[in-house]
Amino acid sequence: MLCPSRLAKLRPLPRPLLAAARRRRGVDLRCAISSSPPPPPPPPQVRLRTTSSSSTGLGMPSVDEEECGDFLPWLERKAGAEVSPFLSVGKSAYGRSLFASKSIRAGDSILKVPFNVEISPDDLLPEIRSCKVGNVAKLAAVVLKEQKMGQDSEWAPYIRCLPQPEEMHSTVFWSDEELEMIKESSVYQRTIDKKVGMEREFSVLRHALDCHLPEVSKDMKFEDFMHPCALVESRAWESSKGYSLVPFADFLNHDGLAKAVLLRDEQKQFSEVIADHNYAPGEQVLISYGKLSNAVLLLDFGFTIPHNIYDEVQIQFNVPLQDPLYEMKLYLLQRHCLQITRNFGISKCPADSFTIKLGSEIC
Structure with missing residues (x-):
């Protein structure tokens, strides 16, 4: 049975075997932006690279060999199964994206990621996992640990594909001048509150890391922690472990009108995406992160969408x-x-x- 995961939290019902996963949600903003935010990103413009016929054969977006060329083969070795016969990694105006590598029909299972290749707070030492911080901060600590390990990390091919700080556009990264443009909206105060919360949790985690993982906390600054926090807030999905990063699935971009979502099958232990319509080879594949207003999208993800039917205004x-x-x-x-x-x-x-x-x- 398909049902939104949030329904399971209303009363102690058995967890559905197949449930719609949700992107991690921050505070629910109930106010539209009253002053003009930066313009929304343009429609996807696929940056095609010159590739040999043996690599794509169809002139489709190719993987950036320096960053993600080994990512999918690595993930499938780690998963012990094919993750997707339908999708390839490329770049669009939105950044890292997934594209149809061949024709997709509505109803096709286009992606399956086993739970055993998800990153969750379970990957932390118990002493750090017991810290009095939220699930976002705990998962951010895992990402930070793997970032510090560099090429020695078992997750290096995935970590290398994640956006760098300069590619992050959520409002916590905005300058004072940029924030001034939205000062009359609730997003402004939520941004300030979020940064204060991050600093508070950084202080708690820093102490725990100093004690148990000093090689990670050495020379660590708040900005080093803010980046993985923003990665988690924009990419993680709710799971039975709190929040989890689902490699490859988190490269899918958002379309507010899409009906395709990330599904979690607790019995078969994998996350799955079912195509909601047909895709031609080379077309960007999109899913829905949820019914999110532009205020939430801007705060947590760093973008807005035009004609957002889920926008809200507070009177x-x-x-x-x-x-x-x-x-x-x-x-x-x-x-x-x-x-x-x-x-x-x-x-x-x-x-x-x-x-x-x-x-x-x-x-």
Whole structure:
């Protein structure tokens, strides 16, 4: 049975054998950007490289030999099985991407990644895994450890394919001048809060690493930790281990209208993607990361999409308890299915605010 993984968290039901995985979600932003953000990335423009007929045969995007030429063969050796007969690694305007290496039909299983080649916090020493930090920070510590090991890491071919700091565009990497452009939006404050949280967790992890993995923490700066944190926040998927990085699957880019998602089969122990429509050879294959607003996409992933049907805007209706029409106003607002947020303002008087989603139906 297919069902969103978040449903399993509402009550103690048995975990479905095949569940839709979700990209790691940060705070749920309920406010659209009010000042103009940087423009969204252009439509995918595949950068074709000159390749020999024996390498692709179809003039399709080739793998960057210096960075990822050995990645897929390495992954399949590690998995002990073919991961995908349909996809190849290339580059588009979005960066690292996956393309159809041959014709794909809707319903084809285009990718299967065994759980045993996922990276999770289980790869940490118990002493570090028990640190009082979140799952993002724990998984970031794993990535940091593998980065420090360089070519000695068993994950080196994968780590080498991940975006470098200069290729990351989530708002934690923005300069003060760039952040000033979105100062009137909630993304600005969420960015500040996120960096503060990262610094707090860095301090805790740094102490644990100094004690148990000094070769990793040696000369480590906050910026060294911020990069793997952003990698996890933009690439990890929810799993039974908290969050996991799923090599190869995390090269798939997002399309808000796509119906294809990453599925997790707990019985067969692999993650899978089923094509939601036909693809011609050389066409970029896209999936959905979830029903995410542009504010969330910008904060966690560093991009926005035009005409995002999941965008949201917050209209503040403060309804003080002392308002003589409080009950009537509350009833009318609740009647229209608006989300209620309880907050306490400067006046220390409880109030309710209500979120209206763009394109939502009124009950």
